[in-house]
Amino acid sequence: xxxxxxxxxxxxxxxxxxxxxxxxxDGWHRARGARMVGFAGYEMPIQYEGIMAExxxxxxxxxxxxxxxxxxxxxxxxxxxxALEAMIPAAIATLEAGRQRYSLLLDEQGGILDDLxxxxxxxxxxxxxxxxxxxxxxxxxxxxxPDEVTINLMDEQALLALQGPEAEGALARIVxxxxxxxxxxxxxxxxxxxxxxxxxxGYTGEDGFxxxxxxxxxxxxxxxxxxxxxxxxxxxxxxxxxxLEAGLPLYxxxxxxxxxxxxxxxxxxxxxxxxxxxxxxxxxxxxRELAEGARLRRVGLAIEGRLPAREGAPVFAxxxxxxTVTSGGFAPSLNAPIAMGWIDAAHAAIGTxxxxxxxxxxxxxxxxxxxxxxxxxxxxxx
Amino acid sequence: xxxxxxxxxxxxxxxxxxxxxxxxxxxxxxxxDIVFVELPEKGRKVAKGDxxxxxxxxxAASDVYAPVSGEVVEANGALEGDPALVNGDAEGEGWFFRxxxxxxxxxxxxxxxxxxxxxxxxx
Numbered sequence: 001x002x003x004x005x006x007x008x009x010x011x012x013x014x015x016x017x018x019x020x021x022x023x024x025x026d027g028w029h030r031a032r033g034a035r036m037v038g039f040a041g042y043e044m045p046i047q048y049e050g051i052m053a054e055x056x057x058x059x060x061x062x063x064x065x066x067x068x069x070x071x072x073x074x075x076x077x078x079x080x081x082x083a084l085e086a087m088i089p090a091a092i093a094t095l096e097a098g099r100q101r102y103s104l105l106l107d108e109q110g111g112i113l114d115d116l117x118x119x120x121x122x123x124x125x126x127x128x129x130x131x132x133x134x135x136x137x138x139x140x141x142x143x144x145x146p147d148e149v150t151i152n153l154m155d156e157q158a159l160l161a162l163q164g165p166e167a168e169g170a171l172a173r174i175v176x177x178x179x180x181x182x183x184x185x186x187x188x189x190x191x192x193x194x195x196x197x198x199x200x201x202g203y204t205g206e207d208g209f210x211x212x213x214x215x216x217x218x219x220x221x222x223x224x225x226x227x228x229x230x231x232x233x234x235x236x237x238x239x240x241x242x243x244l245e246a247g248l249p250l251y252x253x254x255x256x257x258x259x260x261x262x263x264x265x266x267x268x269x270x271x272x273x274x275x276x277x278x279x280x281x282x283x284x285x286x287x288r289e290l291a292e293g294a295r296l297r298r299v300g301l302a303i304e305g306r307l308p309a310r311e312g313a314p315v316f317a318x319x320x321x322x323x324t325v326t327s328g329g330f331a332p333s334l335n336a337p338i339a340m341g342w343i344d345a346a347h348a349a350i351g352t353x354x355x356x357x358x359x360x361x362x363x364x365x366x367x368x369x370x371x372x373x374x375x376x377x378x379x380x381x382x
Numbered sequence: 383x384x385x386x387x388x389x390x391x392x393x394x395x396x397x398x399x400x401x402x403x404x405x406x407x408x409x410x411x412x413x414x415d416i417v418f419v420e421l422p423e424k425g426r427k428v429a430k431g432d433x434x435x436x437x438x439x440x441x442a443a444s445d446v447y448a449p450v451s452g453e454v455v456e457a458n459g460a461l462e463g464d465p466a467l468v469n470g471d472a473e474g475e476g477w478f479f480r481x482x483x484x485x486x487x488x489x490x491x492x493x494x495x496x497x498x499x500x501x502x503x504x505x
Contacts, residue, residue: 051440052415237414237441306418306465308438330417330440337417359420359436 023068024158024215028222032233040131042069044236051237055332058204058242059373062164063234064225067203071134072157072212075125077149084125087144088118089261089270089280095120100184100199102269104261105129105137110285111257112264113140115249119186119199126186126197128159128210130251144281158218163208163242165376166230171198171209174224178209182380191221200378203239205246205371207378244338245331247300247370253311254298254326254340260285263294263342265370297348301325301339301356302368308337309356309363315341316355316362322347325356333373343367386489387498392449393473396489401450404477405437405468408502413439416468421457421479428452428481430488435478437468450488452481 034045090103100119117128172179186199202208315323328339355362386394391409395402418438428448435446468476
């Protein structure tokens with residue numbers, strides 16, 4: 001067989017030739033038996049005990065993920081709200097302190113350059129962008145933003161995620177007060193005298209938290225969490241299968257500069273006022289596709305049998321190719337293969353029967369609602 | 383009966399003219415949770431180095447090459463219902479397929495257990 005240790009390395013455009021960087025927790029991961037692979041320019045833990053066990057542990061208990069490769073950005077300066085609104089389709093002026101929103105970085109043609117989280121903190125606007133795109137994002141944003149606005153890449157900060165139904169109990173034990181946050185809220189906390197910025201967000205579909213903290217205390221903080229019976233470290237492999245079950249797109253795979261917001265099913269991220277008034281980069285395509293519909297749509301695909309369909313597999317309606325799988329794999333919580341793909345709108349309705357070609361064979365599939373596994377976010381009741 | 387190993391992490395048991403082929407315990411450990419195994423059909427003739435099977439883990443698909451040439455006489459039907467047998471017993475119950483050897487001389491140059499263990503230790 002081919003080199004079995006290399007099968008899950010994910011190469012990211014433009015980073016393949018650069019030496020891999022190490023995460024602040026590199027030694028911590030290795031000491032816990034992680035298998036490290038290159039991803040987004042970093043050596044990252046793909047798994048510890050196994051993707052299936054780690055995935056199911058997170059759905060039942062609490063999983064600790066190191067996502068320090070992601071770009072944590074701080075925006076400050078005169079007119080920062082208006083400058084960000086001229087760039088991205090989020091409503092920043094009405095973003096209250098301690099509130100976080102999902103948004104997108106679009107190019108002039110409305111293609112997706114990245115997806116991101118943006119929050120207001122007392123002294124800045126805090127943004128988290130994807131690791132593989134962070135340097136390109138910063139270069140793009142420096143061109144877009146006026147001189148008065150400063151971007152600081154907080155590369156002295158680590159970023160951890162604690163996800164799962166037991167995440168709240170575990171984190172509140174060492175950081176009292178986090179239990180008062182609801183989904184998409186964030187606040188400053190402290191642990192052993194060190195400043196933490198914690199949001200009630202994640203990328204698994206489960207309740208959970210993302211914790212920004214100084215890199216030099218990340219190992220001690222991770223130790224404090226993993227000392228609890230309900231917390232285990234979880235690798236990138238399970239992070240990917242969890243987010244796929246949750247129907248969450250992965251940038252560089254399900255979202256690219258060719259794909260648009262409306263077809264991606266992400267128009268919820270653009271508030272009504274901004275859809276109507278525009279004034280952000282890429283609005284023309286958003287407005288056109290909101291009015292006319294998008295030609296291609298990102299959909300979920302439920303697959304019959306046990307054979308997974310992977311990224312790149314063509315999708316057919318009869319003899320006609322109507323789309324392509326952009327993420328696919330085996331869903332541990334469903335014990336079945338699932339996929340996400342971009343499909344011609346005419347074949348994108350829930351329940352539409354399709355076929356996916358895998359190694360020359362057609363396998364039966366149908367368009368399925370996402371998420372595949374229901375979200376269990378801790379939402380504030382109205 | 384002799385057991386041989388390849389640098390592609392397959393094992394081959396030879397009993398007369400019949401060779402039983404599987405992947406090594408090291409290989410299953412590297413692949414992680416195996417969720418599907420695609421096996422060759424009975425009667426298919428494979429040449430040494432051909433794609434003969436595909437093993438799917440949660441994350442990725444990996445080809446399994448025919449370590450020697452021959453005709454497939456049996457595939458391990460137990461893997462259809464329970465692909466995790468490969469994780470649990472890669473070098474026993476988790477075998478992939480059996481071949482009628484076309485050229486026993488192809489076995490020369492394959493590794494024995496000690497040589498394979500040394501090869502893995504050097505990876």
